[in-house]
Amino acid sequence: MKSKGLALIIILIISGELHAEEKLCGFPSVENGRIAQYYYTFESYYFPMSINQNLSFSCLVGYTTATGKREARTTCTAAGWSPEPQCFKKCPKPDLKNGYIFDSKLSYKIQENMRYRCASGYKSIAGKDEEVVQCLADGWSSQPTCRKEHETCLVPELHHGNYSTTQKTFKVKDRVRYECASGYHTASGKRTEEAECHPYGWALTPQCTKLKCSSLRVIENGYFHPVKQTYEEGDVVQFFCHKNYYLSGSDLIQCYNFGWYPESPVCEGRRNRCPPPPLPLNSNLQAYSTTYRHGETVRIECGLNFARQGAEEIRCENGKWTEPPKCVEDKQRTTCEAPPSVGNGAANPPSEVYHSGDKVAYVCERGYHLRGPGEITCNHGRWTLPPECVEPCTVNVVDMHRNNVEMKWNYEGKILHGDLIDFVCKQGYELSPSTPPSELSVQCNRGEVKYPSCIRKGVCFFPFVENGQSASSGQTYLEGATVQITCNKGYSLPDNKGSITCAEGGWSSPPECISTKKCLKTDIVVANGFFSESEYAYSVNKETQYKCKPGYMTADGKTSGTVRCLQGGWSSQPTCIKSCDRPVLVNARVKSDVTWFQLNDRLNYECHAGYENQDGRTTDSIVCGEDGWSHLPTCREPGKACRFMPQLENGYSQPSVPPYRHGVSVVLSCRNAYTMIGNTTVTCIDGIWTELPKCVATNQLKRCGKPRFYVRGQLSSYTHEFNHNARVSYKCAGKSTYVQTVCINGKWDPEPDCLESAQYCGLPPPIDNGDITSFPLSAYSPGSVVQYRCQSFYELRGNLTVTCRNGQWSEPPTCIDACIISEDRMNKNNIQLKRRNPPNRYAKTGDFIEFECKSSHKERTPIQSFRVLCQEGKFEYPTCE
Incomplete structure (x- = not known):
């Protein structure tokens, strides 16, 4: 008996673990956004979701996704939702002083650009007259600012760092060097930085900021400690896994100046994990671990003087290792040839024969440095890789002077092959415009140094002139030199002169011929x-x-x-x-990523699961017209189902099983000796059956008298009485065609009259969120009455019925929107429904909704705001703090 109970417990645990692996992604929290309403309503049914399932989410007004759209999709992966469903606040139009913005928008989407221009005498942060900034997740890429041009810059106070000089005031184009303390970085993320004085201030204001790392994402099936919004350099985080899971990766990661290292681990299930691999005698592993995952392989090496029989690698498969090889004694010891020669070095000691396991050391000649392992080993007839003897680099003062450079740092010890050497231009010199700054860092290459070259400041390079000619093209000139330029017909220099002069900052005007058109x-x-x-x-x-x-x-x-x-x-x-702008649909989504539409563009939409439009379809389209969209679709929940069929006296229905969905029709029949009066089918309309026919005894059916015309007409028969189902034709005065009518249990259908056909009415007018209670006819005679009813939680306003008069229906009623109570909004406002309220999330117009603060919160808005009135789908939420 005990063993049976134990078996049952084991089965339950295994099935529970399988279920957890199938469905990995829980209900997402989308701050400033939401997912479809039916996910909130049926959360326990849809969540958790399985891998590769997609989920659409939309952002509230004033927020966009990371790509700048109102809607996006996220996918369930083994690591959770990817990308993480997030909504970012739009960037508001900045209050720009001493400048103007080119467009008239009030807000900008994520990744959207904004262009502004500074007034005369003012410059942007980058020193330009005109600038483009981009809206990012944390605001503008750089704050739009227009600063007044100055002649000098004042050094700002520097916390957690030091300047290289005690000078406080600098002229335009002067530079000041500063260094940040350990754990802090400059404005561009470095330890040391040079800031240049511009006419509008410092190009990058000197400041030292604490190094930080971003927050960590939740680890699936595990957790970490400590949890912070941001981490500083040096912070260490430890990871843990839940029961039946183990860490794959390092359990400790640290925040460095370049970010987290190593990467965050993951928690994996124990089912397919293998123990340490079985090692045959006289063997060893290249790498060893305490746990191995499904699919991992290890390589087994035999010891010296032993040969391998079998596969070189074994594999972890479903918790078990494949068959390992055997290591058998090598009866004939293998030998290696003479060790490979190394330039500027030699093997020591020399020998005539080298067996497996023998080692040889290398030494380099004087002035050369060993790069690589100091010794090599004979391994089953092959030597391991030998080292190199490379010459160190010597930096020559004469070569530096010839190239107008000097060393940026004082190097201690030798500069070895592969080391980087940083140079700077000498005072009064600079790199040529065509040389990138990276050329100032060169690599020691087997004792050789390729020196960068700097030119004297004030030297101008004259390029080839497009749309013009000059004998000076391709030459370099000193400060003060003048160059003549002849522009082609229809072109001129920017200032309409014939020459330009080399000044300290370059040419007096750009050496280009521009069109005069x-x-x-x-x-x-x-x-x-x-x-x-x-x-x-x-x-x-x-x-x-x-x-x-x-x-x-x-x-x-x-x-x-x-x-x-x-x-x-x-x-x-x-x-x-x-x-037409992209429409915001209720209970539906559009099948397009386009954000705007041209005239006559068609946009397809799809109702959310469990909803349909007023035509009973789940998909349809709307068209962009001169006055906007042709209509905005209303996706609503399908009408209520009908339960049992009403009993038809002296008749019966086709065999069927309740419940009956909205729109389903059932065929009815009368018993023998009875005749049906009315429609042969009844239809379920939002929980109510349309009008039942009647089964009348055939021998009791009434006869019809001679038709009475409302207006003069001519009858095709002169009989005075007509039996049930008898058909006669009549012709109205002045008409050439006959019209047919039928006798139905003593009444003509339709009633013969010679009124104009235009006085008949077509289908009753449709209303949003409501429908008629009777089966629709193709035509209604004057005086016909049709009744309406609204869907659940919608309130009917106006007359309950409409009447056909002179070919027109009277004014139909309207179904006033219900109020939808948002769980997200309540959580954001720290409120909940009062206990005596119904558990549903809907309220009718005229209903009062009562809220209360969540536990450990207090009222922020007045107490009377916690009892609100639902008015045509709208109400105000109270707030707690």
Whole structure:
């Protein structure tokens, strides 16, 4: 009996572990966003989700995903949701003083660019008149700022660091060097930095910031300690796994100046783990570990004078190792040839015969350095790799003087092969414009040093001139030298002069010939838009901006664009196209990543699982028109199902099993000797059956009298009485065609009359979130009445019925939206529903909803705000803190 109980417990544990591995991703928390409503409603059904399942999420107004969109998808992986569902706040339009912003937006999406220009006498942080910044997850890439130009810079106070000088004031273009204390970094992430004084201030303000590492992601099936929002350099974090899981990777990681090292481990199940591998006698492993995962291999080596029989590697498969090899004694000892020769070195000691296991050491000649292992081993007829004897590098003062450079640091000891040597230009010299700064770091290559070269400041290089000629092309000039340039016809220098002069900061004006052609605004028309700048004429290569009217977009979906003046005229005809923004749908998603749409574009949408549109379909489309979208779809929960079929007196229905879904029809029949009056089917409409027919005894069916016309007409038969189901035709005065009517149990259907057919009504008008209670007909005679009802939690406003008069239906009622109570919003506001409220998350218009603070929170808004009234789907949430 005890053994049976034990077996049952083991089975339960195993099945539970399998279930945990199948479904890895729990209910995600999307701050400032949400997933589809039905996931909240049926959380226990959908979560946890299995690997490779996708989940869509959307951001609240004012927030976007990492790619700048309102919606995105995340996928369940072994490491959790990837990418992590996140919503980032849009960047607000900055308050820019002493400058202006080119577009008129109030906020910007993640990764969206903004262009601004500083007023005369002011510069951006980078020292430019015009700048482009980008909206990132933590704000603008650099804060848009316009600073006044200055002649000097004052050294700021430096915490956790030191300047290389006690000087406090610097002229424009002067530099100051500073170094940060251990554990801190400069503005560009280095230990030491040079800051340059610009007319608008320091290029990078000297400051020393504490080194930090980002927060760590949750480890699946485990945890770590300590948990912080940010970690400083030197912090150590330890990882642990839950029961039945083990760590794969290091259990300790540390925050360094370059980030975390090593990588975070993962917690893996123990089922497929192998113990240490079985070692045959006289063997050893290249690498050893205490645990091995499924699929890992190890290489087994036999000892000296032993040969391997079998596979070189064994593999961990489902917790067991494959068959290991055997190591048998090598009866004939293998030998190696003479050790390989090494340039500028020799093997020691020499020998005539080398057996397996014999070792040979190498020594280098005087002035050379050993690079690699000091000795090699004979291993089954082959030598291990020999070292190299390489010459160290010597930095020559004469060569440095010839190239106008000096060493950046004082090097202690020898500079070996492969070491990097850092140089700097001598005072008054600089790299040529075509040489990258990386050329100042050179590598010692077998005793040789390739020195970088610097030129005297104030030296100008004259390039080849496009659209012009000069005898000086390709030459270098000293400060003060003048060069003559002849531009081609239709081109000139920027200042219309014929020469340029080499000054301290370079050429007095750019050595380029630019077109003298002008583009006029009168040569171009902005359809559905306007130019946003006041200039009239533009030089070649200059741009001007235009903006679109509200409701229009450029061809690439923006509210503004630019055109450039080219040699042949304007670059392109600016166009503003009628557009529709991406709609926000309720209980549905769009099947496109496009954010704006042109006129006549069709957008397909799909209702969320468990919802359908008013036509009963789960997918459909809308069209972008002159006045916006053709309609905004309403996806609602399907109507309620009907339970049991109502009893048909003297009749019966087809055999079927309840419940009956919304829209399902059932065929009815009468018993023998009875005749059916009415429709042969009934339909379930939102939990209510349409009107039942009647089964009347055939011998009791009433006869119809001669039809009475509302207006003069002619009958095809002169009989005065007609039996049930008798059909007669009549023709109205002035008409050439006959109309047919049928006798149904004493009444004509339809009632013969000669009114205009236009006075009949078509289908009753549809209403959102509601439907009619009877089966729809193709036509309704004057005076017909149809009744409406709303879906659950929606309130009917207006008349319950509509009447057909003169071919028109009277005004239909409306179904007022229900209030949806958001779990996310309640969590954000630290509130919950009062206990006496119903457990559902819906309320009708006119209902009161009562909230209370969550445990350990207190009211932030007035106490009366905790009892709110639902009004047409809207209400205000109270807040606790």
